Amino acid sequence: MKRIEGNLSAAGQKIGIVASRFNDFIVNRLIGGAEDCFVRHGGNSEDLTLTFVPGAFEIPLVALKMAESGKYDAVVCLGAVIRGATPHFDMVANESAKGIAAASLRSGVPVTNGILTTDSIEQAIERAGTKAGNKGADAMISAIEIVNVVKGL
Numbered sequence: 001m002k003r004i005e006g007n008l009s010a011a012g013q014k015i016g017i018v019a020s021r022f023n024d025f026i027v028n029r030l031i032g033g034a035e036d037c038f039v040r041h042g043g044n045s046e047d048l049t050l051t052f053v054p055g056a057f058e059i060p061l062v063a064l065k066m067a068e069s070g071k072y073d074a075v076v077c078l079g080a081v082i083r084g085a086t087p088h089f090d091m092v093a094n095e096s097a098k099g100i101a102a103a104s105l106r107s108g109v110p111v112t113n114g115i116l117t118t119d120s121i122e123q124a125i126e127r128a129g130t131k132a133g134n135k136g137a138d139a140m141i142s143a144i145e146i147v148n149v150v151k152g153l
C-alpha cells in the first residue's frame, strides 16, 4: 500500500495569516503561538505575512484573496468569537467557519481555521497559550502538515 503523509517541516514554506482585531488581547496570543510554531518547525518568520481585518466575519474574504494571490502555500485564520452577551455570536461563528472552508475549496489552497469560539473570556484565555494549549499554534501545525500532504499527492 502506498501511503501519503505530510511531515511537520515548515522549511521553505510561505504562509499568509489573517487575524482579526476584535478581541485582540486573545488574538495577539494566537498570532504569537502561530509564529512560534512556524519557526520551531524550521520556517523563517520572514516568510510569514500577517493581514489584519476588523472581526472574524471579515476573515474569509481576505483569506480567499490571499489564497488566490499565488504567494502563499497556505493561509492561517486567527480570531476569537466569544459568546458573552452578544446576539451576534452564532452568526459570526458560523459564517466565519463556513467562509474559511469555502475559501480553501474555491482557491485550492489550504486555509486552516484558528478561530476560537468560546462561551467566555476565561475559556478563550485557556486556549490562547495557557492550560488548554494555543489554537493559533494548532492552526499553524495543521497548515504546515497539509501543505506537505498536498505536495505529496
Ligand code: INI
Residues within 6 Å of the ligand: 020, 022, 023, 054, 055, 056, 057, 058, 079, 080, 081, 082, 083, 086, 088, 089, 092
Ligand atoms: N467579531 C469577532 O471577531 N469576535 C466576536 O466575538 C464578535 N462579536 O461577538 O460580535 C465579532 N463581531 C464583529 C464581526 O466579526 C464583524 O466585524 C462586524 O459584524 C462587522 O461586519
